[in-house]
Amino acid sequence: MSQILAIVNQKGGVGKTTTTINLAALLAAKKKKVLLIDLDPQGNATSGFGFDKNKLERTVYDVLINQTPLGDVMVPSGRSNLSICPANIQLAGAEIELVPLVSRETCLKVALEADRAAFDYVLIDCPPSLGLLTINALTAADGIIVPIQSEYYALEGLTQLMETVTVVKRGLNRKLYVFGVVVTMFDSRTQLAHQVAGEVRRYFGDKVFRTIIPRNVRLSEAPSFGQSIMEYDPKSKGAESYDALSREVIRRSGGYYL
Numbered sequence: 028m029s030q031i032l033a034i035v036n037q038k039g040g041v042g043k044t045t046t047t048i049n050l051a052a053l054l055a056a057k058k059k060k061v062l063l064i065d066l067d068p069q070g071n072a073t074s075g076f077g078f079d080k081n082k083l084e085r086t087v088y089d090v091l092i093n094q095t096p097l098g099d100v101m102v103p104s105g106r107s108n109l110s111i112c113p114a115n116i117q118l119a120g121a122e123i124e125l126v127p128l129v130s131r132e133t134c135l136k137v138a139l140e141a142d143r144a145a146f147d148y149v150l151i152d153c154p155p156s157l158g159l160l161t162i163n164a165l166t167a168a169d170g171i172i173v174p175i176q177s178e179y180y181a182l183e184g185l186t187q188l189m190e191t192v193t194v195v196k197r198g199l200n201r202k203l204y205v206f207g208v209v210v211t212m213f214d215s216r217t218q219l220a221h222q223v224a225g226e227v228r229r230y231f232g233d234k235v236f237r238t239i240i241p242r243n244v245r246l247s248e249a250p251s252f253g254q255s256i257m258e259y260d261p262k263s264k265g266a267e268s269y270d271a272l273s274r275e276v277i278r279r280s281g282g283y284y285l
């Protein structure tokens with residue numbers, strides 16, 4: 028059974044894209060068939076895998092607005108087991124163009140119905156807002172992964188996020204649940220980081236992954252080379268931590284890996 032997981036937090040810069048890219052790469056490396064859907068008009072996941080955002084023939088915009096089949100938009104990533112449905116700034120228009128559509132919340136869900144069976148994991152990189160793009164992701168998803176930066180105000184906005192999840196559950200996607208919460212950019216030397224990690228655990232309990240993603244400069248360098256951390260620096264702390272996270276994700280979804 029495939030798992031559709033939306034990587035979501037309306038706060039920008041908390042590690043959504045970094046988590047989506049590297050989780051996708053490490054799941055694919057464990058022979059899981061993965062589709063990464065870039066649902067952020069900034070297209071950072073798209074460029075992070077080495078695609079030129081200005082040279083895309085079709086994007087996720089076409090899936091949402093022109094009902095182009097997902098299969099006609101996704102492209103091989105050049106890595107085994109990993110396909111990408113790319114995005115660029117054109118997607119910014121969709122947030123508004125979706126509004127008058129009857130199926131405005133369910134476009135992505137409908138598009139995925141035909142293709143999800145071909146994948147073990149579909150990871151959706153969400154934009155930093157709770158608008159219609161994110162609602163589409165929450166409606167299409169089985170579960171959400173919430174990255175939380177271990178910094179000041181880490182928990183700010185989470186109540187609003189969970190309220191949005193509740194609204195989506197009520198009307199659009201009854202089975203939606205929190206698949207996991209991941210603490211990111213953790214600096215073990217600071218007292219603050221430990222405090223925040225503790226607060227996150229108090230708030231989310233055992234939803235929090237045991238793996239904590241450390242602050243690691245290699246993780247921030249890799250996208251500018253169009254590479255995942257596994258390609259850029261497989262021996263780095265960042266690579267180790269996302270490898271551990273990918274194992275936890277597989278275990279949590281009842282899967283196996285070698």
Ligand SMILES: Nc1ncnc2c1ncn2[C@@H]1O[C@H](COP(=O)(O)OP(=O)(O)O)[C@@H](O)[C@H]1O
Binds near residue numbers: 039042045212244
């Ligand atoms: N664990 C980490 N260590 C160091 N830098 C990181 C880490 N995770 C993310 N970054 C950097 O922080 C910035 C924001 O991360 P990003 O994944 O783009 O967040 P979001 O998608 O939530 O906006 C990026 O420049 C990214 O390279």
Ligand SMILES: [Mg+2]
Binds near residue numbers: 043044045067071153
């Ligand atoms: Mg992002």
